[in-house]
Amino acid sequence: MDKARSPLAMAMRRFICVRGVVPGLILLSGFVLVAIYAPLIASESALLWIDKDGWSLPLLHELFNRRSYPQRHDLLFNLLIILAPLIIISVLVLRRRLGAGFLLMSSIGMVLAIWVACQLPILPSHEGWRAPWRDRPGDAHTIRVWTAAAEQGTPPKAVFPLVPHRYDAPYEGAILKAPMRVNPVTRHRFLLGTDSIGFDVLARMVFGARISLTIGLVATAIAMGIGSILGAVSGYFGGWTDLVLQRLVEIMMCFPTFILVLVVISMFDRNIFLIMGVIGLTGWAGTARLVRGEFLSQSVRDYVLAAEALGLSRTRIMFRHILPNSMSPLLITATFMIAGSIFTESGLAFLGLGDPIAPSWGQMLNQGRENLHYAWLIYVPGLAVFLLLTSLNLIGNGLREALDPKSTS
Amino acid sequence: MNAFKIALLAVVAVLLLIQVIDRAREPAQLQGVKASVDQLTVAIQQQVQETRKLARALESGRVSAIAPTGTAAVAAAPDGAKDGKPKEGVNFLQPYDSSAYHADQVGGTLRYLEIPPTSVNYLLENGSSTADTYDLINDTLCTNHPAHPLDWYESLATSVVITDDYKTYTFTIRKGVMWQKPPLAKRKGYEWLDKDVELTAKDFAFWLEMIRDPNVQCPQWKGYYESIVDAVAVDDYTFRVRWSKKEYTNLDMTLGLRPLARHVYTRFADGSPIPAEQVPVIFNKHWFDEEKQHIGVGMYQIEVFEPSKTLSFVLNPAYWGVPYHFRRLEWDGVTKQPDAKLVAFKNGQVQEMDSLLTPSQYKAEILDGGEPRFDQKNGRAGPFGWERVHGLEGRSLYYYIGWNLRRPQFRDKRVRQALAYAFPKQRILKEVYFGLGTPQVGPVNPDSDYFDKSLVDFAYDLAKAKAVLAEAGFVDHDGDGWIDQVIDGKKVDFRFRASYYGANPNWPKVLSVYKDSLQQIGIELVPDPAEDNELRRRMDDKDFDGLCGGWLSGLNVDFQQIWHSKFANEPKSSNYPGFANKRADELADKLRLTFDEPERIAIAKEFQRIVFDEQPYLFFRNAENIFIWHNRKASDNDQSEVLEGVTEGLDRYHPLYNRTKLLWHLRN
Incomplete structure (x- = not known):
């Protein structure tokens, strides 16, 4: 006798079987991993540093330093470096025994403990590791520390990340270097070349993944949040509320989103979080319509009538009963919306309207447009955008097929 | 007897005739004498002025020995009055120079990329393209x-x-x-x-x-x-x-x-x-x-004018003076983006680039050999010509980062000097501008006589910058990696935004390098791009920390508009930093009233030393550009009228920029 399966497990099984979903998932996981572990892939600081004074972990100390990672989302991703494996292990191994909530809380606690530990001089602390992140190692300073130590006969041993360059350090004498050329300062190679400021393209690509994913998730979350609430209210209450809210939705839909975003961006600072907010705030109209449609059909179902008969509050009925039952179309839309948001940000940056500091892929494409003769500036970010959007579209497509009620049989 | 009478009458008639002719010549002779007297007066006046100048110079100790004078100087004096140097009581204008004109070399159409103005009435519309139009159609x-x-x-x-x-x-x-x-x-x-x-x-x-x-x-x-x-x-x-x-x-x-x-x-x-x-x-x-009409008395007259799109000119057949050698000029205002402009140039749509190559285009097309039609070493040898040009029409463009002195962190001049020490000027000139530019050290065009050559620029030195900042009280008190100081009872972290025009591709690069440098001494710089109107608002309202800008500076000087303290707090004034220095004000006022050149130069130099010491601006780059042109037609099939009848190459600077180079398109 077949083992009984939950509807979720059945949907998962169908999802995995859709063509293209597995490569899409692998690609997306790859991007997510690169985004989370970006500092371990591209950093000037050594992973491990051993010299005559002892050993140290410079990179670990740097992770929660605002001066090394001034972008706000970096802090979150750096937390995930430790949090992500804990969550995965918890979910896979200990879920049934201890309960997910407990595990989540305890892993957060652990991360906080590690963070605090990084701030206190508990780990070995001496100039050997402290100096590099204090005075930006890639420049002459590390070289000096290194050579001074070597001259004294005690060369330090160090393990560096794959890309031993910072994403935000313009290297002197390294303008528009082709891939595999040597950094005249650090003598490490630029695996994917440099751009017209002297930034390492690969290091920027790695950190650009963080930006792209953050934009996708934040903008989509904003749009989904606003769209769901307005759609729910509109669909559940109907009447005048519906009439007014739907006209509002129609007005929003009349605006060409990209142009609207362009206008808003040109009026304010070009902060990456503002850009995310603007993309989110201008993209909720479609979601609102979708949720309204779902609510219209669900609100006459028996379970809703039963909940109403029990005297549950409207808010509870809307968000605890109807909304979870309307999730499948939302989930599919969200996947495509993540792709759309990333695309919009890339477009903005390509037009020179992005955040000038953020290492976004669109910014890099913009540089490529200015320097058409330097192919790596176009192909590398272009390929990354293409792969990420393809993976998201494949997954969205898989979800649509898996959650389609007609295909359940 | 009759013969004697006739001979006598003839003699009398001849004498009378001689008398009449002599009378008739008298005014001319008198005028000649008068002119000589005038010349002599002018010479004497000039001699007196020279003597006064010399006396003043001797008094002030600028001149230690008397220059040789004598008959030669006196003889040259009448012409000397017309030396072009403004003076009182005499006409000092040099005669109109038409020597560079060759009537047999006139012809052809020069097409180039410049956006036509919205209106050509110069009184009502004062954009730079209206000024350019007016230079062509009207004279001064x-x-x-x-x-x-x-x-x-x-x-x-x-x-x-x-x-x-x-x-x-x-x-x-x-x-x-x-x-x-x-x-x-x-x-x-x-x-x-x-x-x-x-x-x-x-x-x-x-x-x-x-x-x-x-x-x-x-x-x-x-x-x-x-x-x-x-x-x-x-x-x-x-x-x-x-x-x-x-x-x-x-x-x-x-x-x-x-x-x-x-x-x-x-x-x-x-x-x-x-x-x-x-x-x-x-x-x-x-x-x-x-x-859409306008007329003047200049060398060209407007043929077709479509505001912001096209503008064409033809030679004015009745022009009184010396025109340029092109029969027609055409402005193309449709192509605006630098990349599209370069493509238009390469395809032969236009004969030269008015807007010049951007530094990255220069690097890609010429230095890295991206466009083989440019000869890398000898700019004039390839099918496309290129030349490094410095300044336009005697004016030079210099770039700066202006500090808002109203902000607490920029009040102390030592801080501003430290910011200059931390600016890797040479590296930026080399790596962002690929050598297109020279360091700017003060508010005066380095080509001008008023420029003070004794100024020594701040050399890039982070240790020195850090020390000067510490001396000014900015150190990392709280250990967060950023330097700070308590000013007026408030803790001020040294963090500032640098506003720049967002469409400029070079400022983000400059600021990225500067940011990296400042980060190492504990200062946070945030590049802050803005659109045209927003940047204008920030400048007008003085709502910025650092302002990236540029001034076109002529060879003559006047410091009131940009530096006088009376404009420091005026909302729309050009004194963006709010610079106020009593001595500088005195000098700026004095310069306005002084017509004597050596004295003016001395005032200007003292003024520069004050501004250099105060560093209200981080003086940055004196621009150089790459001017490019076609040396021959785009292809053999090209039937367009490329400088027909004139020459096959454009050799010198833009004719509109430099009138003295009328021979610019003649091959050597």
Whole structure:
């Protein structure tokens, strides 16, 4: 006798079987991993540093330093470096025994403990590791520390990340270097070349993944949040509320989103979080319509009538009963919306309207447009955008097929 | 006997004839004598002035030995009065120079990329493209040499005499100069425009009358002419301007006056006269401007004008002076992006790039050999020519980052000096601009005589910057990696935003390198791009920390507009940093009243030393550009009229930028 399966497990099984979903998932996981572990892939600081004074972990100390990672989302991703494996292990191994909530809380606690530990001089602390992140190692300073130590006969041993360059350090004498050329300062190679400021393209690509994913998730979350609430209210209450809210939705839909975003961006600072907010705030109209449609059909179902008969509050009925039952179309839309948001940000940056500091892929494409003769500036970010959007579209497509009620049989 | 009488009568007749001829010659002889006396007077006056100057120089210790003088100097004196240097009581204009013109070399069409203005009425629209248009279609009373702006030449005025302690200017207007006839004159109903009208002094008076009339909306001009007492046409060829006070800047404003077509702007479209009191009101929206027409007395006249799209000119057949060698000029305003412009150039759509190559294009196309038609080493050898040009029309463009001195972190001059020490100027010039530019050290054009060569730039030195900041009180007190200080009871972290024009591709690069440098001494720089209007607002409201900007600086100097403290807190003034220094104010005021060149130079140099020490700006780069041109047609099949009849190559600078280089397109 077949083992009984939950509807979720059945949907998962169908999802995995859709063509293209597995490569899409692998690609997306790859991007997510690169985004989370970006500092371990591209950093000037050594992973491990051993010299005559002892050993140290410079990179670990740097992770929660605002001066090394001034972008706000970096802090979150750096937390995930430790949090992500804990969550995965918890979910896979200990879920049934201890309960997910407990595990989540305890892993957060652990991360906080590690963070605090990084701030206190508990780990070995001496100039050997402290100096590099204090005075930006890639420049002459590390070289000096290194050579001074070597001259004294005690060369330090160090393990560096794959890309031993910072994403935000313009290297002197390294303008528009082709891939595999040597950094005249650090003598490490630029695996994917440099751009017209002297930034390492690969290091920027790695950190650009963080930006792209953050934009996708934040903008989509904003749009989904606003769209769901307005759609729910509109669909559940109907009447005048519906009439007014739907006209509002129609007005929003009349605006060409990209142009609207362009206008808003040109009026304010070009902060990456503002850009995310603007993309989110201008993209909720479609979601609102979708949720309204779902609510219209669900609100006459028996379970809703039963909940109403029990005297549950409207808010509870809307968000605890109807909304979870309307999730499948939302989930599919969200996947495509993540792709759309990333695309919009890339477009903005390509037009020179992005955040000038953020290492976004669109910014890099913009540089490529200015320097058409330097192919790596176009192909590398272009390929990354293409792969990420393809993976998201494949997954969205898989979800649509898996959650389609007609295909359940 | 009869024969004797006849001979006697003949002798008397001959004597009478001789007498008559002699009488007739007398005025000419007298005039000759008078001219000699005049020349001698001028020579004596000049000699007296020279002697005074020498005496002053000796007093001030600038000159230690008397230069050899003698008969040669005295003999040269009459011509010396016309040396182009402004002086009182005599006509000092050098004669009009037409030597560079070759009538047999005229022809062809020069097409280039420049965005035409929205209107060509220079009084109402003062954009740079309107100014460029006006330079082509209209002339000024006098012109100055592009490379030596202190030398003045005849143009529409054949003489000027300054009197009344530099307050009264009297011009003699050139005779026989005719106004252009607009293309509109050929249309039905406008026949009245198709007649010859001679330029008179009244046309210059009309130009000033319009500027000074409160009903005419040209605020950008009014400020310059506020202190004029009157401007009158004494007769058709004599024009007089009187100022209420002596100021050096009045010189440029008066000698550079232009005529305005009075015979058009005082009439309705049907040719009937506009009542005098209505002229200024109607001028703001005149039918002639609405018809996209404009005329002048210059070398070119407008052929076709589509605001912001196209503008073409043809040579004025009745031009009084020396024109450029091109029969036609065409402006293409449709292609705007630098990349698209370069493609248009490569495809032969235009013969040269007015906007010049961007530094990254220079690197990609020439230095890295991206475009093989450019000869990397010898700019003139390839099918495409290129040349490094420094400055335009004697003016140079310098870039700066201006500090808002109203912000607490920038108040101390030591902090601003430290910011200069932390700026890797040489590296940025080399890596962002690929060598296109030289370091700028002060507010004066380095090519100018007023420039103080003794200024030694701040060398890049982070340790020194850190030490100077510590001396000024900025250290990392709280150990967060950023330096801070308590100012006015408030803790101030050294963090600032640098505002720049977002469409400029170079500022983000400059700021990225500077940011990296500042980060190492604990200062956080946030690049803050803004669109045109937003940046203008920030400048007007002084709402910025650091401002990335540029000034076009001529060879002459005047420090009031940018540096005088009376403008420090004016909302829309050009003193963006809010710079205020008592001694600098005194010097700026004194410079305005000083006409003596050595004295002016001394004042300017002292002023520069103050500004350099105070560092209200981080003076950054004096621009150099790459000018490119086609050496031959785009292809053999190209039937377009590429400089037909002139030459196959464009060799020298842009003809519009440098009038003295009229030979620019002739092969060596």
